[in-house]
Amino acid sequence: MQATPRVAQALRLNLAHSFSTCARLQGASGLKINADRLWETLHETCKWGESHRYGEKTTETGMARLTLTDDDARVRRWLAAEVEKLGCTLSVDQMGNMFARQPGKLKSAKPMTAMGSHLDTQPRGGRYDGILGVMAALEVLRTMKDNGFSTNFDIGIVNWTNEEGARFPKSMCSSGVWAGAVPIQKAWNLQDIHNPDVKLRSELIRHGYLGELPCDATSGFRLGAHFELHIEQGPILTDSGRSIGIVQGAQGYRWLAFTIKGKDAHTGTTPLSARQDPLLAASRMIAASNDIATRHDALASTGILKVPSNASTNTIASEVTFTLDIRHPLDDVVQAVQKKCLEAFTRIAAQDGKGVTFDWTLETDSPAVRFDKGCIASVQEAADTLVGPNGSMPLTSGAGHDSVYTSKHCPTTMIFVPCKDGVSHHPTEYCSPEHCALGTQALLESVVHYDSFRLSQGTEV
Amino acid sequence: MQATPRVAQALRLNLAHSFSTCARLQGASGLKINADRLWETLHETCKWGESHRYGEKTTETGMARLTLTDDDARVRRWLAAEVEKLGCTLSVDQMGNMFARQPGKLKSAKPMTAMGSHLDTQPRGGRYDGILGVMAALEVLRTMKDNGFSTNFDIGIVNWTNEEGARFPKSMCSSGVWAGAVPIQKAWNLQDIHNPDVKLRSELIRHGYLGELPCDATSGFRLGAHFELHIEQGPILTDSGRSIGIVQGAQGYRWLAFTIKGKDAHTGTTPLSARQDPLLAASRMIAASNDIATRHDALASTGILKVPSNASTNTIASEVTFTLDIRHPLDDVVQAVQKKCLEAFTRIAAQDGKGVTFDWTLETDSPAVRFDKGCIASVQEAADTLVGPNGSMPLTSGAGHDSVYTSKHCPTTMIFVPCKDGVSHHPTEYCSPEHCALGTQALLESVVHYDSFRLSQGTEV
Numbered sequence: 001m002q003a004t005p006r007v008a009q010a011l012r013l014n015l016a017h018s019f020s021t022c023a024r025l026q027g028a029s030g031l032k033i034n035a036d037r038l039w040e041t042l043h044e045t046c047k048w049g050e051s052h053r054y055g056e057k058t059t060e061t062g063m064a065r066l067t068l069t070d071d072d073a074r075v076r077r078w079l080a081a082e083v084e085k086l087g088c089t090l091s092v093d094q095m096g097n098m099f100a101r102q103p104g105k106l107k108s109a110k111p112m113t114a115m116g117s118h119l120d121t122q123p124r125g126g127r128y129d130g131i132l133g134v135m136a137a138l139e140v141l142r143t144m145k146d147n148g149f150s151t152n153f154d155i156g157i158v159n160w161t162n163e164e165g166a167r168f169p170k171s172m173c174s175s176g177v178w179a180g181a182v183p184i185q186k187a188w189n190l191q192d193i194h195n196p197d198v199k200l201r202s203e204l205i206r207h208g209y210l211g212e213l214p215c216d217a218t219s220g221f222r223l224g225a226h227f228e229l230h231i232e233q234g235p236i237l238t239d240s241g242r243s244i245g246i247v248q249g250a251q252g253y254r255w256l257a258f259t260i261k262g263k264d265a266h267t268g269t270t271p272l273s274a275r276q277d278p279l280l281a282a283s284r285m286i287a288a289s290n291d292i293a294t295r296h297d298a299l300a301s302t303g304i305l306k307v308p309s310n311a312s313t314n315t316i317a318s319e320v321t322f323t324l325d326i327r328h329p330l331d332d333v334v335q336a337v338q339k340k341c342l343e344a345f346t347r348i349a350a351q352d353g354k355g356v357t358f359d360w361t362l363e364t365d366s367p368a369v370r371f372d373k374g375c376i377a378s379v380q381e382a383a384d385t386l387v388g389p390n391g392s393m394p395l396t397s398g399a400g401h402d403s404v405y406t407s408k409h410c411p412t413t414m415i416f417v418p419c420k421d422g423v424s425h426h427p428t429e430y431c432s433p434e435h436c437a438l439g440t441q442a443l444l445e446s447v448v449h450y451d452s453f454r455l456s457q458g459t460e461v
Numbered sequence: 462m463q464a465t466p467r468v469a470q471a472l473r474l475n476l477a478h479s480f481s482t483c484a485r486l487q488g489a490s491g492l493k494i495n496a497d498r499l500w501e502t503l504h505e506t507c508k509w510g511e512s513h514r515y516g517e518k519t520t521e522t523g524m525a526r527l528t529l530t531d532d533d534a535r536v537r538r539w540l541a542a543e544v545e546k547l548g549c550t551l552s553v554d555q556m557g558n559m560f561a562r563q564p565g566k567l568k569s570a571k572p573m574t575a576m577g578s579h580l581d582t583q584p585r586g587g588r589y590d591g592i593l594g595v596m597a598a599l600e601v602l603r604t605m606k607d608n609g610f611s612t613n614f615d616i617g618i619v620n621w622t623n624e625e626g627a628r629f630p631k632s633m634c635s636s637g638v639w640a641g642a643v644p645i646q647k648a649w650n651l652q653d654i655h656n657p658d659v660k661l662r663s664e665l666i667r668h669g670y671l672g673e674l675p676c677d678a679t680s681g682f683r684l685g686a687h688f689e690l691h692i693e694q695g696p697i698l699t700d701s702g703r704s705i706g707i708v709q710g711a712q713g714y715r716w717l718a719f720t721i722k723g724k725d726a727h728t729g730t731t732p733l734s735a736r737q738d739p740l741l742a743a744s745r746m747i748a749a750s751n752d753i754a755t756r757h758d759a760l761a762s763t764g765i766l767k768v769p770s771n772a773s774t775n776t777i778a779s780e781v782t783f784t785l786d787i788r789h790p791l792d793d794v795v796q797a798v799q800k801k802c803l804e805a806f807t808r809i810a811a812q813d814g815k816g817v818t819f820d821w822t823l824e825t826d827s828p829a830v831r832f833d834k835g836c837i838a839s840v841q842e843a844a845d846t847l848v849g850p851n852g853s854m855p856l857t858s859g860a861g862h863d864s865v866y867t868s869k870h871c872p873t874t875m876i877f878v879p880c881k882d883g884v885s886h887h888p889t890e891y892c893s894p895e896h897c898a899l900g901t902q903a904l905l906e907s908v909v910h911y912d913s914f915r916l917s918q919g920t921e922v
Contacts, residue, residue: 234730268859269695398729
């Protein structure tokens with residue numbers, strides 16, 4: 001309904017009819033998700049945490065459902081009740097991760113095929129990031145139950161705790177603990193950013209979400225696969241007129257922090273040749289990093305630049321700090337861009353006046369991730385059936401997701417659907433009912449396809 | 462004593478002997494200032510306001526003598542007493558400007574030849590900026606009295622109120638009122654930056670410095686000429702091995718404030734081609750402004766750049782603001798640099814991704830000033846006698862001074878002496894005893910020479 005003209009056209013071309021009534025949401029499974037129920041359920045549960053109204057419609061608000069707040073606890077209790085209605089077994093681990101498990105026909109002890117995402121949001125977040133993935137998973141199970149359909153292997157839902165890291169500052173926090181990348185004591189001790197007396201663990205206890213099950217990929221709740229439906233959070237699908245992104249993996253990225261030191265000086269009395277101007281040098285460095293990234297088809301971005309608070313129009317600052325975020329699907333390219341940037345920065349530091357000095361630290365190093373070929377093939381198959389070969393495209397996730405951590409321990413991939421103008425982490429974040437439904441149908445088709453694939457590999461897979 | 466090797470060498474070459482004993486401070490006047498008395502008086506009076514100690518010596522502190530504070534009032538009362546001891550008449554105008562007048566031989570009613578500067582400092586200022594000019598003027602009058610020397614026309618001292626604009630935010634505030642460039646009500650209503658209840662006028666009253674005399678170049682205390690000795694506040698004299706700067710005028714300058722608007726976006730999910738990155742654009746603009754200024758032999762400087770306070774490493778900012786300070790001795794060049802910058806900025810705004818928009822405002826427009834040829838000739842004559850033709854150089858003032866305003870109404874020039882490393886507006890600001898003495902002797906020679914020049918023009922001049 002609010003899709004851009006290009007997307008609307010793409011949908012018409014690929015889907016032959018509007019599927020606002022779900023008439024054409026038909027894949028190989030023979031099942032059809034209920035688009036209206038999905039939309040209503042998603043927005044009904046947004047009453048817990050809705051905030052930042054920007055329009056008159058009921059759905060025209062953002063969300064402020066920070067992890068383990070009262071509103072987050074309310075939606076958790078609601079989800080627990082819903083999955084139990086469906087006949088699922090619910091497990092909660094020591095990080096409050098919620099695992100709902102629906103038995104398959106094989107009654108296999110093998111780990112379930114999971115559909116996971118998160119119900120927490122940024123303080124000025126939207127109604128789709130994470131929420132869509134969990135609500136879609138629920139709709140998939142509801143559709144299966146409506147149709148008396150059972151997968152071969154067990155199937156289920158995961159709600160990962162504190163994905164956003166907005167209240168307790170560690171993104172993908174609990175999938176990180178599950179994957180063994182974040183020590184549980186460190187995660188438990190995370191402090192509420194506004195109240196250091198409140199810890200993540202104390203909030204788990206307060207809401208009754210400190211489970212006994214270890215939060216561990218091998219000794220805790222194991223997963224046979226992890227599929228995550230998510231809004232793209234970027235403009236690529238919209239700009240290319242595609243409606244499904246088949247996520248091949250996650251970009252590698254490195255975050256560097258630079259400090260450029262010069263000397264404060266009067267702008268009127270100091271010749272250019274006598275200056276040591278760190279803001280001029282930083283400006284040239286930022287421009288150079290963009291040029292280098294462009295040549296490597298990579299991303300280089302500066303989000304933060306600081307000059308001292310006593311800066312004035314007629315004083316050259318003595319010191320400037322800035323961040324540099326370098327990304328590419330290949331780690332080698334990330335490294336190459338970093339190397340070229342450091343070489344350029346060294347030249348720039350000596351370039352103007354009497355030169356500046358700089359040093360830098362590596363703040364974050366997140367290597368590239370390749371998702372599982374079998375999972376990707378299942379999503380490709382689902383997309384081909386639903387939107388045809390021109391309706392989908394391979395994408396690499398630019399942002400971090402719980403799936404990056406699950407991919408370390410089980411076959412994983414993600415499905416992206418367009419969000420309006422690529423906007424996320426903002427109240428106006430928007431994914432149309434059509435795209436929510438399409439993504440959910442693709443999720444259903446993918447897990448059904450993957451379930452068959454697992455069977456084809458033998459019941460021991 | 463703390464002069465750099467190059468300056469020390471220059472002094473040796475030009476002055477034949479060290480003049481730390483003032484043995485060689487001999488110009489055409491036949492008078493010789495007392496360098497020790499000058500140094501001692503200057504630093505003795507810095508007890509009122511000394512702050513920010515940086516070394517062990519008595520003189521190794523900065524100053525925090527903000528205008529019309531108790532310390533400023535103390536040094537004003539001390540100055541009043543000293544000039545009265547010399548036989549001067551003291552006048553105080555409605556802005557608290559202090560005019561000390563010593564009668565000349567002619568008993569002429571013509572306005573006096575003034576030696577002026579200011580006794581107020583920045584909150585983290587030094588012991589020489591402004592203070593040297595007033596103390597040097599006092600030493601000139603003391604030297605004349607010691608020698609029974611009288612000028613033809615009246616001569617005297619001006620202490621201008623609130624030159625720094627650091628407490629009441631208007632630089633060259635009271636010379637500006639005197640020159641008719643700043644309305645007195647506006648100046649009187651200036652608020653203390655830390656306490657809006659305290660106004661400049663209420664502080665004048667509190668200290669007894671709200672005079673009855675109009676603060677006006679024509680209807681108030683008129684000046685026949687204005688000579689100001691000041692530290693250079695830049696590195697040009699030191700770097701060129703000269704010890705006297707003969708100031709030809711003041712640079713024109715324009716202060717522009719730019720706002721660059723883009724769109725916030727995730728650094729990991731937004732391709733470069735889809736971005737509207739205002740920090741990247743601002744960086745390219747700052748770099749371009751420097752390149753343009755270099756080609757025009759002008760100055761272009763950015764002192765302030767701000768990104769929103771919620772900036773993060775992985776978010777492209779939505780808006781960036783920065784300042785641009787363009788300077789050159791010729792207004793035409795200032796205008797040309799501004800024009801070229803705006804043209805370049807327009808190109809840059811469209812250059813990356815989906816482009817950004819920008820607007821700008823002119824915050825300050827200060828046209829170039831040419832000082833008086835007669836005054837300049839007197840300083841040149843003094844310099845040639847004291848340091849020879851290789852010991853001085855013509856300079857253009859890069860900073861604002863009270864002399865810029867006095868030049869609108871009376872023949873004016875300035876004398877610059879080197880300050881260590883070009884540093885000013887900082888506690889470590891330093892002018893050696895030798896340079897303080899040399900500048901003071903040059904001031905004496907200049908006013909005596911100008912006094913003769915006035916006489917040569919007839920007593921009606």
